[in-house]
Amino acid sequence: MTYDETTLAQLTEDAAAIIARYPVKRSALLPMLHLVQSVDGFVSPDGIQFCADRLELTAAEVSAVATFYTQYKRRPNGEYQVGVCTNTLCAVMGGDRIWDELSDHVGVGHDETTEDGKITLERLECNAACDYAPVMMVNWEFFDNQTPESAKQVVDDLRAGKDVAPTRGPATVCSFKQVSRVLAGFDDGRANEDQGAGEATLAGLEAAKGQGWEASK
Amino acid sequence: MTELVPVLTATWGSEQSWSLDTYTKAGGYAPLKKALGMAPTDIIQSVKDSGLRGRGGAGFPTGMKWGFLPPDDGGPRYLVVNADESEPGTCKDIPTMLAAPHALVEGVAITSFAIGCNHAFIYIRGEVAHVHRRVQQAVREAYEAGHLGKDIHGSGFDLDVTVHAGAGAYICGEETALLDSLEGRRGQPRLKPPFPAVAGLYARPTVVNNVESVASVPSIIGNGVDWFTAMGTERSKGMGIFSLSGHVQRPGQYEAPLGITLRELLQLAGGIREGHELKFWTPGGSSTPMFTEDQLDTPLDYEAVGAAGSMLGTRALQIFDETTCVVRAVTRWTEFYKHESCGKCTPCREGTYWLTQILKRIEGGRGTQADIQQLLDTCDSIAGRSFCALGDGATSSIISSVKLFREEYEAHVEQGGCPFDHAASALFEYSDTPATEEAHA
Ligand SMILES: Cc1cc2nc3c(=O)[nH]c(=O)nc-3n(C[C@H](O)[C@H](O)[C@H](O)COP(=O)(O)O)c2cc1C
Ligand code: SF4
Ligand code: FES
Numbered sequence: 122m123t124y125d126e127t128t129l130a131q132l133t134e135d136a137a138a139i140i141a142r143y144p145v146k147r148s149a150l151l152p153m154l155h156l157v158q159s160v161d162g163f164v165s166p167d168g169i170q171f172c173a174d175r176l177e178l179t180a181a182e183v184s185a186v187a188t189f190y191t192q193y194k195r196r197p198n199g200e201y202q203v204g205v206c207t208n209t210l211c212a213v214m215g216g217d218r219i220w221d222e223l224s225d226h227v228g229v230g231h232d233e234t235t236e237d238g239k240i241t242l243e244r245l246e247c248n249a250a251c252d253y254a255p256v257m258m259v260n261w262e263f264f265d266n267q268t269p270e271s272a273k274q275v276v277d278d279l280r281a282g283k284d285v286a287p288t289r290g291p292a293t294v295c296s297f298k299q300v301s302r303v304l305a306g307f308d309d310g311r312a313n314e315d316q317g318a319g320e321a322t323l324a325g326l327e328a329a330k331g332q333g334w335e336a337s338k
Numbered sequence: 339m340t341e342l343v344p345v346l347t348a349t350w351g352s353e354q355s356w357s358l359d360t361y362t363k364a365g366g367y368a369p370l371k372k373a374l375g376m377a378p379t380d381i382i383q384s385v386k387d388s389g390l391r392g393r394g395g396a397g398f399p400t401g402m403k404w405g406f407l408p409p410d411d412g413g414p415r416y417l418v419v420n421a422d423e424s425e426p427g428t429c430k431d432i433p434t435m436l437a438a439p440h441a442l443v444e445g446v447a448i449t450s451f452a453i454g455c456n457h458a459f460i461y462i463r464g465e466v467a468h469v470h471r472r473v474q475q476a477v478r479e480a481y482e483a484g485h486l487g488k489d490i491h492g493s494g495f496d497l498d499v500t501v502h503a504g505a506g507a508y509i510c511g512e513e514t515a516l517l518d519s520l521e522g523r524r525g526q527p528r529l530k531p532p533f534p535a536v537a538g539l540y541a542r543p544t545v546v547n548n549v550e551s552v553a554s555v556p557s558i559i560g561n562g563v564d565w566f567t568a569m570g571t572e573r574s575k576g577m578g579i580f581s582l583s584g585h586v587q588r589p590g591q592y593e594a595p596l597g598i599t600l601r602e603l604l605q606l607a608g609g610i611r612e613g614h615e616l617k618f619w620t621p622g623g624s625s626t627p628m629f630t631e632d633q634l635d636t637p638l639d640y641e642a643v644g645a646a647g648s649m650l651g652t653r654a655l656q657i658f659d660e661t662t663c664v665v666r667a668v669t670r671w672t673e674f675y676k677h678e679s680c681g682k683c684t685p686c687r688e689g690t691y692w693l694t695q696i697l698k699r700i701e702g703g704r705g706t707q708a709d710i711q712q713l714l715d716t717c718d719s720i721a722g723r724s725f726c727a728l729g730d731g732a733t734s735s736i737i738s739s740v741k742l743f744r745e746e747y748e749a750h751v752e753q754g755g756c757p758f759d760h761a762a763s764a765l766f767e768y769s770d771t772p773a774t775e776e777a778h779a
Binding site: 192 | 433457520677
């Protein structure tokens with residue numbers, strides 16, 4: 122393994138915290154792979170060996186799990202994972218067009234990263250935000266109701282190093298490594314940041330209010 | 339007119355709706371205290387009597403599922419919340435966890451107490467960062483307030499809750515695949531029986547329930563069984579969140595008694611997109627056979643939707659207007675199933691591959707009339723022959739769309755291409771260039 126001493130010490134400490142959440146150690150594997158991505162930006166050979174050592178598995182067993190899941194990246198990922206939903210509902214509402222224009226604009230295709238290492242593009246399956254179609258995700262934050270122009274603007278801003286705010290979520294998008302740490306279960310203190318619940322989320326509630334309807338008690 | 343009933347959604351518009359403070363001020367955690375004073379078997383009986391059925395798609399009676407756990411043998415038993423929400427069209431659990439994560443956490447505490455579980459897990463799909471932050475924080479707040487942890491409110495009941503992140507795999511929503519995934523393995527379905535109630539997580543008795551099912555429990559305990567059964571229809575009781583998406587004026591989450599109709603929901607949502615009309619819709623996500631305007635007045639409950647030839651599923655109402663090419667829609671869903679097939683069984687793994695090949699041929703104008711029959715024959719060799727319900731679900735939109743819109747498949751063959759202008763379906767203006775078609779051919 123090529124981790125330096127401090128990195129390895131921190132990884133070891135974090136892994137112990139993850140393992141402590143489960144009655145059976147192997148359950149820690151998925152969050153530990155997110156943890157590895159938070160350090161290396163992908164599931165590195167070192168990271169695989171690290172997980173194997175901690176969980177008393179073979180590297181082959183860890184790899185077999187990692188390759189099953191699309192969020193685990195086999196090559197160094199861009200600083201921003203930009204995904205356009207092209208499942209049916211979003212695709213029809215304009216997601217296909219957004220993908221085409223964005224991919225042209227950035228110059229990379231599905232699961233490819235720009236040369237500056239900033240952006241990895243991905244075609245996504247339904248991200249459970251269909252009421253905000255067409256949807257784009259940046260490092261797993263919601264960018265709702267997109268157009269080709271808005272999507273390109275977001276990516277341009279990211280490449281220019283500007284802060285970018287999702288439409289629902291925290292005040293700014295963090296890096297791929299930082300979000301991977303959140304998925305590993307470590308608090309980044311941003312839960313109370315908010316861009317508003319979103320119009321579609323509240324649509325039924327507003328309709329009920331308009332009619333003076335409440336659930337009885 | 340059926341009235342909307344904001345129960346789970348009631349506080350979503352409040353200031354810091356996700357905080358413990360907001361939730362408590364709205365009466366939250368009083369049901370937990372009430373439950374802790376009840377006998378666990380009485381809680382299970384109440385949930386049975388309420389008629390609550392699983393909100394994760396299959397509609398299995400929740401109280402009955404809890405009742406299937408074998409008698410206590412002194413060893414651990416588990417509650418696992420299915421927060422994997424990935425069925426195309428389904429988008430209710432994510433806003434629930436963003437806006438009111440404590441409803442879920444309180445439901446977890448009551449359910450765990452009822453079934454004798456001391457360690458519960460919330461398995462959340464990985465692709466929703468802010469949901470993880472909100473649920474992790476809610477769990478932390480609940481520990482600090484003594485709603486979780488040791489000797490909860492002096493009851494002697496201990497409960498730990500672990501929030502777990504998935505990593506991108508639709509199949510992990512299937513309950514036994516979810517359990518394998520939670521055990522740190524590839525997410526592939528297990529052979530049933532044994533059912534999770536008998537041998538689930540770590541081969542111990544386990545209840546797997548959907549987010550909305552669990553989040554509904556506090557309202558039942560707090561307001562009573564009669565309150566719950568006063569909503570809904572004969573055999574489909576209570577409220578449910580209906581998620582409208584697609585070509586409607588005001589898409590979003592509408593919480594209503596089961597049995598409301600799409601016509602009523604559309605009225606509340608401002609109708610179909612201006613100047614257009616309804617063409618087809620899914621009542622419960624992409625795995626449920628599609629409907630047309632003929633089912634506008636079908637009560638959206640388990641029985642009526644079933645009798646009309648589909649499934650209530652997750653109440654994911656994806657609405658498409660007349661600009662939408664049904665072959666395009668179905669091809670894309672089928673590519674999804676191919677991509678998400680876990681590969682464990684041959685009918686699904688090979689079948690979804692061939693379905694995609696045929697559909698892409700037809701959509702791209704290179705198909706033959708015989709391909710349409712080939713499509714149905716291939717569905718025949720998948721549906722009912724696959725190891726889990728993903729395989730069946732993959733065939734639903736194909737079979738129902740060929741039945742309803744066969745002439746549209748034929749038109750693709752006859753014209754050697756798609757007769758629709760895809761740009762007309764989009765929410766923004768653009769002109770459809772050949773380059774766009776190429777990208778998906
Ligand atoms: C392919 C597939 C995906 C599923 N995805 C989900 C899901 O994301 N969330 C969910 O609650 N149930 C999902 N289910 C249903 C679960 O297997 C299970 O029935 C459900 O979690 C039980 O909870 P309930 O009784 O509270 O509905 C899925 C089923 C299949 C076959
Ligand atoms: S039906 Fe598909 S998803 Fe289900 S076990 Fe078979 S291959 Fe896996
Ligand atoms: S189809 Fe795009 S979020 Fe559901």
